[in-house]
Amino acid sequence: MAATIIDGKRISGEIRVELAEQTAAFKNQYNTVPGLAVIIVGEDPASRVYVRNKHKACAEVGFYSEVHELPADASEEQVIALIDRLNDSKEIHGILVQLPLPGHLDEQKILLRIKPEKDVDAFHPYNVGKIMIGDYNVLPCTPAGVMQLLARSGVSASGKHCVVIGRSNIVGKPMAMLLLHDNGTVTVCHSRTPDLKAQTLQADILVSAVGRAGFVTADMVKPGAVVIDVGINRNAQGKLCGDVDFEAVREVASMITPVPGGVGPMTITMLLQNTLTAAIASM
Ligand code: NAD
Numbered sequence: 001m002a003a004t005i006i007d008g009k010r011i012s013g014e015i016r017v018e019l020a021e022q023t024a025a026f027k028n029q030y031n032t033v034p035g036l037a038v039i040i041v042g043e044d045p046a047s048r049v050y051v052r053n054k055h056k057a058c059a060e061v062g063f064y065s066e067v068h069e070l071p072a073d074a075s076e077e078q079v080i081a082l083i084d085r086l087n088d089s090k091e092i093h094g095i096l097v098q099l100p101l102p103g104h105l106d107e108q109k110i111l112l113r114i115k116p117e118k119d120v121d122a123f124h125p126y127n128v129g130k131i132m133i134g135d136y137n138v139l140p141c142t143p144a145g146v147m148q149l150l151a152r153s154g155v156s157a158s159g160k161h162c163v164v165i166g167r168s169n170i171v172g173k174p175m176a177m178l179l180l181h182d183n184g185t186v187t188v189c190h191s192r193t194p195d196l197k198a199q200t201l202q203a204d205i206l207v208s209a210v211g212r213a214g215f216v217t218a219d220m221v222k223p224g225a226v227v228i229d230v231g232i233n234r235n236a237q238g239k240l241c242g243d244v245d246f247e248a249v250r251e252v253a254s255m256i257t258p259v260p261g262g263v264g265p266m267t268i269t270m271l272l273q274n275t276l277t278a279a280i281a282s283m
Pocket of ligand 1: 168190193
């Protein structure tokens with residue numbers, strides 16, 4: 001029997017309805033609304049689309065949001081001065097710097113400047129450390145979105161073998177940590193893992209965050225596994241796709257996320273969640 005599709009669009013919509021309700025209650029209680037500031041440096045078209053979507057999503061749940069567009073040749077001092085101003089702003093509870101930044105800017109230096117309480121991407125080493133010890137307020141958006149997809153599909157990592165492919169700071173590593181917090185037994189695989197298939201075949205929950213179309217094939221998946229596809233790629237025909245050979249893996253897995261419409265829609269929703277959490281914590 002073909003796997004059940006985990007519908008990220010539907011789940012994301014449900015969470016946004018809940019967030020809108022919580023935002024209305026927050027507004028009633030504190031007479032203020034959660035505020036998000038997004039900083040974008042340069043003209044990268046994909047980044048501009050992401051920023052527009054974030055701005056729209058904020059309005060949808062009743063947040064205030066600001067978009068700060070700086071020219072591609074903005075200096076580090078300019079970006080830092082803007083962050084300092086937003087760090088001190090009463091209306092702003094979350095600050096996000098859209099990545100990638102132009103090459104002349106020191107990404108780490110800029111991200112470190114954001115106050116940890118306003119770091120709604122959870123990229124600041126302070127928040128990364130909090131996540132490591134399991135005492136966190138905000139979670140990195142994409143792995144947090146995956147955990148919501150699992151939880152709202154009735155899947156717990158507890159007692160399961162979870163295999164994460166990818167070890168980036170924004171997806172793979174925090175993903176492994178969240179599965180561990182959910183009591184999964186976690187294996188992290190990466191580009192230097194020998195015999196990847198031997199590892200993935202052990203997975204009750206398989207998360208792929210590699211960035212290569214058709215990377216996870218049906219023979220790499222244990223029958224009945226839950227397969228989460230974080231990848232965003234274009235196939236040979238230029239169509240948006242994930243890392244997983246969806247049609248073939250669907251016949252082996254018990255549950256699977258599609259691309260588009262799986263993990264993708266959850267990422268902005270988790271950003272909204274983090275902004276509301278930061279606003280509540282600031283009161
Ligand atoms: P990255 O390039 O930083 O990391 C890719 C990881 O894949 C690395 O850790 C690498 O070790 C691993 N890898 C590469 N080749 C491998 C191989 N042959 N075998 C095993 N592992 C291998 O990428 P990232 O930022 O973690 O993103 C991964 C994918 O997820 C990309 O497609 C990205 O677009 C997508 N992504 C999606 C969302 C979303 O909202 N859905 C968010 C962030 C990233």
